[in-house]
Amino acid sequence: MTVQIILASASPRRKELLDQIGVSYRVVAADIDETVQPGELPLAYVQRMAAEKSAACELKCGKHLPILAADTTVVLGDVIMGKPKDKDDAFAMLRQLSGATHHVYTAISLRGNEHNQSVSMTEVSFKPLTDTELERYWHTGEPLGKAGSYAIQGLAAVFVQSIKGSFSGVVGLPLFETSQLLIKQGIQF
Numbered sequence: 087m088t089v090q091i092i093l094a095s096a097s098p099r100r101k102e103l104l105d106q107i108g109v110s111y112r113v114v115a116a117d118i119d120e121t122v123q124p125g126e127l128p129l130a131y132v133q134r135m136a137a138e139k140s141a142a143c144e145l146k147c148g149k150h151l152p153i154l155a156a157d158t159t160v161v162l163g164d165v166i167m168g169k170p171k172d173k174d175d176a177f178a179m180l181r182q183l184s185g186a187t188h189h190v191y192t193a194i195s196l197r198g199n200e201h202n203q204s205v206s207m208t209e210v211s212f213k214p215l216t217d218t219e220l221e222r223y224w225h226t227g228e229p230l231g232k233a234g235s236y237a238i239q240g241l242a243a244v245f246v247q248s249i250k251g252s253f254s255g256v257v258g259l260p261l262f263e264t265s266q267l268l269i270k271q272g273i274q275f
């Protein structure tokens with residue numbers, strides 16, 4: 087099948103999710119600085135990240151194909167949780183998520199003839215987690231590379247009491263919102 091879009095992402099989850107809806111793509115990962123700006127709110131942050139990823143990719147590969155990028159961030163109050171640096175960082179995040187309700191924001195950016203963006207915001211409630219559970223979870227390797235230090239699609243499924251919103255959004259690419267942007271730009275799949 088002819089390639090329809092460029093996926094500006096190194097995330098295997100985003101590839102699997104795009105495969106799920108039958109979009110054909112080529113991967114050109116874009117590396118950007120993910121530092122939060124002083125005073126930047128979570129919604130502004132994820133939108134800026136997704137837009138910068140697609141812009142960085144456009145600089146690399148030009149405007150031949152529409153470019154899709156996404157950014158996922160775990161939000162607790164106004165605290166932005168990205169990917170953990172190390173074990174202490176992961177424990178600190180998971181201890182805050184334990185027995186509490188947080189949100190997962192995923193922004194998407196599609197740069198074709200025009201630039202369109204969308205955000206999914208999903209509410210996730212965790213059961214209280216013991217230190218033994220956290221220790222075992224850390225040793226599975228799953229927390230690394232995941233916003234908030236967990237993967238709902240993996241072993242952390244047993245921590246999740248409830249979710250209100252987009253499951254695919256939590257995993258990294260909200261498929262409803264993605265399909266809407268693709269349709270808006272005339273991309274058939």
Ligand SMILES: Cc1cn([C@H]2C[C@H](O)[C@@H](COP(=O)(O)OP(=O)(O)OP(=O)(O)O)O2)c(=O)[nH]c1=O
Pocket residue numbers: 094095096097099100115116139156157158159160169190231232233234236237238239256257258
């Ligand atoms: C909350 C949560 C996040 N994640 C992942 C999705 C994203 O890959 C990652 C958040 O980091 P991102 O910076 O959004 O993405 P990335 O660095 O993995 O990939 P790229 O920038 O190249 O597109 O966390 C899960 O896989 N499951 C979850 O339950």
